[in-house]
Amino acid sequence: MGVPSGSDGDQPPTRTVTLRDVAQLAGVSIATASKALNGQPQVRATTREKVVRAAEQLSFSPNTLAQGLITQRSGTVGLLTSDLEGRFSIPILMGAEDAFGSDQTSVFLCDARGDNVRERHHLRALLSRRVDGLIVVGARPDARPSLGDLPVPVIYAYSPSDDPNDLSLVTDNVGGGSMAVDHLIRHGRRRIAHITGDATYGAARDRAAGALDRLRQEGLALAGDQVWYGAWSEAWGRGATRMLLQRDPTVDAIFAGSDEIARGVLDVLHQEDLDVPGRVAVIGFDNWNILAANARPPLSTIDMNLEQLGRLAAQRLFAAIDGNVGSGTETIPPRLITRESTAPLD
Amino acid sequence: MGVPSGSDGDQPPTRTVTLRDVAQLAGVSIATASKALNGQPQVRATTREKVVRAAEQLSFSPNTLAQGLITQRSGTVGLLTSDLEGRFSIPILMGAEDAFGSDQTSVFLCDARGDNVRERHHLRALLSRRVDGLIVVGARPDARPSLGDLPVPVIYAYSPSDDPNDLSLVTDNVGGGSMAVDHLIRHGRRRIAHITGDATYGAARDRAAGALDRLRQEGLALAGDQVWYGAWSEAWGRGATRMLLQRDPTVDAIFAGSDEIARGVLDVLHQEDLDVPGRVAVIGFDNWNILAANARPPLSTIDMNLEQLGRLAAQRLFAAIDGNVGSGTETIPPRLITRESTAPLD
């Protein structure tokens, strides 16, 4: 277990091959070797060929540190997230990584764990590494303090910056809420209730606002007479549903503020022998696959398009690096995922 | 939305401050400035003070690219994961990031998405960036092809390398399986069944092996007469439980191969009005918090200590970078999480 051992082929400490080696093997100067490999036009086709072959033969790989030093572009960006643990950072991060990966930029991942001093520490490190830009991914969709003026462009994702001069990308919770309710209405539901999470989250209030808005347009009242704010948990979903059924047994659809809550809702509806979606339709929020797709029945839900948000953040960052800095808040539209927990009332 | 706008204070294009500026302000040479800031002894206390003050005043931050160029250490490592999406990579990644973050090393995150050519592409990029080492995080706990001889040390995490000369860190599935069954036995259970996932996963077979082993020690037979291999899904948990109850109604404990499966098991037990844990105890695997902690009742489970695995990977990589390269396979012990789905039979 972990036995120290010299690497297998204990070669004479093979210096990493440099451009000089390539040039030498190709019989040209370092300058032309560089130009040949970078596709500069002012080099004869035959010499370029020679150089390329030499580079391949030595399996040369240019030292990006050196390149970055002179071009003043490191080809790296920082991804500063406040909680890796949370399920929201990950898709954003995937989208961003994907968008960058197809370019030549590499991504530094930093997790501040919601700690401010850790964030500043990582920030220092990233700037010291001369990243070309950075994306700040928040933990919850409420505004966060701006990092202020930095020598590189910054994009805020998920949590918007509190400074309107920064560029922030956020999900559309109002739109999502109204989209969920719209879906239920289209399926003929009239007695629609809303159970959601912690009211201190802007996301909870926004989704509720969107839902109420859509109901009002239709001239409908909220079943259960109130928005059931509580916690982002399955247990709250169960508890609220019991109370709701007691207060208003005529409910025929429940919009849950998260898939977790929706799971709790489903659980109690089963206990009460209320058929889903025959008797009561249920729609969740987040499209957290493990919860939504495996529910019984599989859960219709609103997808916030987080991966797209991540990709867009990457694109906006590129633009900013190229000088097109933007500002303000851009909103990503959500997407309805229909599964079997919602169906037309017949 | 995204209106291009020059940055607020349109300062005269503020060149990033370099060591030369610090030296100049402090009235010393670049050399002494460097030595002063790096805590080299051969510099008078008063001059060091001057330099430090100048550096602060200009908020100097050393260019790590330049440093890396000459010290031949970039202070970066690559984290090459095959699927970010999967829930197993994340905790490992968190552990590693944490361990590195407390050091001065930054982490390049690369997601190969299970694609081989993407993996090679990222590998090239990382080597070009002169990372000091890298950690390869697999998607499933079966062996994966070695990356072969690289100019930097490599640690394989979760998925071991198929080359025994590499150093791999893996979870202990056999131990986990036996730990789960042991827990059930200690609670007086005698009719223990095992429902698990896809038999092509080494993890499934290993956990089953550990479970059977422990049963054999106790002279017990498996309830249901077989290991119920199937899929890593809630649906399979439900289906298998129904079959199991039909075949052997005397079962008093179920060891599920994953928390997802366990959720399905719980669901059917509730439908059948079999009290958990009064009548049947249930234990899961993975300690996937969202599923386990929110189950009804909260689910006892086996935690694979993935975060610790990530941290250990970071430590081993450090050691390797410092010349202490290891080889072979190191196993991380699992941990029992007891919640309310298991209890003594009375």
Next chain:
DNA sequence: TTGGGGACCGAAAACGTTTTCAGGAACGTA
């Protein structure tokens, strides 16, 4: 007064690239 030695400092080389610019070769034209 001289010499030795310690403490401190700075000039310069080095890391591996890119880019500028001067110049050589080859060629066509007057």
Next chain:
DNA sequence: TACGTTCCTGAAAACGTTTTCGGTCCCCAA
């Protein structure tokens, strides 16, 4: 033959550090 072009190549500077090594200054003992 002389000259202007065009095409290609290479010397050298630059990027921002670290590190080596020789040098200066000062102090103290002989």
